[in-house]
Amino acid sequence: MKQRILAVDDEPDMLILLQRIIMEKTAYEIVTTNSALEVPGLLDTQQFDVVITDLSMPKLDGLDILKLVRDRGQGELVILITAFGDYETSEKARELGVHDYIHKPFRKEQILATVEQAMEIQRARQAEL
Numbered sequence: 001m002k003q004r005i006l007a008v009d010d011e012p013d014m015l016i017l018l019q020r021i022i023m024e025k026t027a028y029e030i031v032t033t034n035s036a037l038e039v040p041g042l043l044d045t046q047q048f049d050v051v052i053t054d055l056s057m058p059k060l061d062g063l064d065i066l067k068l069v070r071d072r073g074q075g076e077l078v079i080l081i082t083a084f085g086d087y088e089t090s091e092k093a094r095e096l097g098v099h100d101y102i103h104k105p106f107r108k109e110q111i112l113a114t115v116e117q118a119m120e121i122q123r124a125r126q127a128e129l
């Protein structure tokens with residue numbers, strides 16, 4: 001089964017960019033939403049290995065998404081997109097069990113390396129089952 005990514009960002013342009021990077025350079029499937037409120041339903045009905053979420057969003061923000069994913073305990077790894085130097089948020093996210101960060105503005109290579117590292121962890125977990 002193909003490994004899958006859920007990308008959450010309130011800015012559609014960012015989602016288009018993420019989707020293009022993943023589709024051009026990897027074999028992973030990516031689902032995107034610009035509404036954080038859709039995330040619980042997506043996690044209920046589809047399987048994901050990695051959740052990439054923007055930090056700054058209306059209604060539910062990236063920390064809320066992180067907490068929601070972790071509380072459900074289904075094992076998705078969460079990558080948080082933050083502004084560079086937001087140490088307070090980084091600390092909070094670490095406490096909540098974030099897997100990794102991507103700092104804006106990001107380079108394509110950073111996205112790919114961060115996603116690949118998370119996917120490797122998920123493949124290793126899968127192999128242990």
Ligand SMILES: [Mg+2]
Nearest residue numbers: 010054056057
């Ligand atoms: Mg945002």
